[in-house]
Amino acid sequence: DTGVSQDPRHKITKRGQNVTFRCDPISEHNRLYWYRQTLGQGPEFLTYFQNEAQLEKSRLLSDRFSAERPKGSFSTLEIQRTEQGDSAMYLCASSLGGGRPEQYFGPGTRLTVT
Amino acid sequence: GNSVTQMEGPVTLSEEAFLTINCTYTATGYPSLFWYVQYPGEGLQLLLKATKADDKGSNKGFEATYRKETTSFHLEKGSVQVSDSAVYFCALTTTGNQFYFGTGTSLTVIP
Numbered sequence: 001d002t003g004v005s006q007d008p009r010h011k012i013t014k015r016g017q018n019v020t021f022r023c024d025p026i027s028e029h030n031r032l033y034w035y036r037q038t039l040g041q042g043p044e045f046l047t048y049f050q051n052e053a054q055l056e057k058s059r060l061l062s063d064r065f066s067a068e069r070p071k072g073s074f075s076t077l078e079i080q081r082t083e084q085g086d087s088a089m090y091l092c093a094s095s096l097g098g099g100r101p102e103q104y105f106g107p108g109t110r111l112t113v114t
Numbered sequence: 115g116n117s118v119t120q121m122e123g124p125v126t127l128s129e130e131a132f133l134t135i136n137c138t139y140t141a142t143g144y145p146s147l148f149w150y151v152q153y154p155g156e157g158l159q160l161l162l163k164a165t166k167a168d169d170k171g172s173n174k175g176f177e178a179t180y181r182k183e184t185t186s187f188h189l190e191k192g193s194v195q196v197s198d199s200a201v202y203f204c205a206l207t208t209t210g211n212q213f214y215f216g217t218g219t220s221l222t223v224i225p
Contacts, residue, residue, distance in 0.1 A: 004157075031211070042118075042203050042215030043158070056211060091157065101146050101165075101210035105158040 002026070004106035006092050012112045013082055020078045021109045025094030032075050033103060034067055035091040036060065043091050049075060050097065082113045116141050118204050120216035127194055127223050135189040135219045137178075137204035145206040147171075147180050147187040152201045152218070161189075161202070194223045 005024045013019050025032045030051050035043035046065070047057045051072035061067075064082075069075040079086055089110050093103040121136040139145065146165040150158040162171030167182035176191045187204060204216040 033211070033213075035213075040217065042205070042217050043213070044215075045212040048211050058212075093158075095210075097210060101207050102148065102160050102163055103213060104160065105150075107157040 004092055004094055004104055006090075006106040006109050008109060009107060010110045010112075012114065015084060015113055016081055018078065018080045019082060019111065020076050021090055021092075021111075022074060022076050023092030023106060024074045025092070026104055027073075029094035029096055029104070030072065031095045031097045032069055033093040033095070034075070034077050035093065037089040037091055037108070038087075046077075079111075082111075084113050087111055087113045116145070116206060116208060116214045118206055118214055118216035120202075120204050120219050123218070124220040124222060127221070129196055129223055129225050130193045131223075133189070133191040133194045133198070133221070135202055135204075135221070137187045137189065137216060139185050139187065139204070139206050141185075141206055141208055143208035145208045146210070147178070148205045148207075148213070149176070149178055149187070149189050150203045150205060150215075152203065154200070158203065194221070196223045196225055199223050 007022045033048045034046040037043045049069040064080045067077045089108045091108045093105045095103045117140045148163045149161040151161045162173040164171040164180035170179045178189045201218045203218045205213045
């Protein structure tokens with residue numbers, strides 16, 4: 001069990017640029033989640049996948065955000081035309097689902113939009 | 115709706131002191147409850163969980179009991195160590211998918 005990994009760990013970008021983050025879940029987990037965490041707050045749910053299907057999206061996920069999990073393994077989160085308000089920690093988590101709801105989190109990608 | 119309320123921090127304790135971090139919740143449906151810990155510069159780690167009323171979750175000396183009558187899931191530890199310094203998050207899920215987190219409670223333990 002190698003844990004959830006995320007890449008990059010840090011990203012600094014200029015306003016208006018596009019960014020893409022990657023998440024590799026625990027290998028046997030079929031559910032994958034994206035959260036956003038701002039300073040002093042708890043994580044807020046963005047979206048979740050079961051295998052390759054995106055089953056739920058938060059209203060926080062504006063049209064500039066898109067997530068994919070093309071083969072049911074790794075996932076990408078893209079933010080287009082970044083804004084300063086997008087600056088946050090983006091967390092990925094995975095779980096087995098079913099009777100095992102606990103989610104295991106990666107180290108996060110810290111995005112700074114200048 | 116679903117929400118979690120945690121006691122305000124930061125909390126500062128001396129080593130070997132008793133710790134309580136309060137957590138109450140509101141949920142539509144029957145939630146599972148969790149405590150996560152975040153050490154500086156790291157991601158969230160699952161500390162303990164409870165999935166039904168009166169269950170007690172425990173790990174690394176920490177405990178929390180699922181109290182349906184008071185909608186609470188308070189975190190306790192009998193004797194804290196400097197290495198317990200971290201931010202603690204209470205969380206719930208009713209669907210097994212979306213988690214709802216509290217705002218976190220920062221704990222600093224001084225020698």
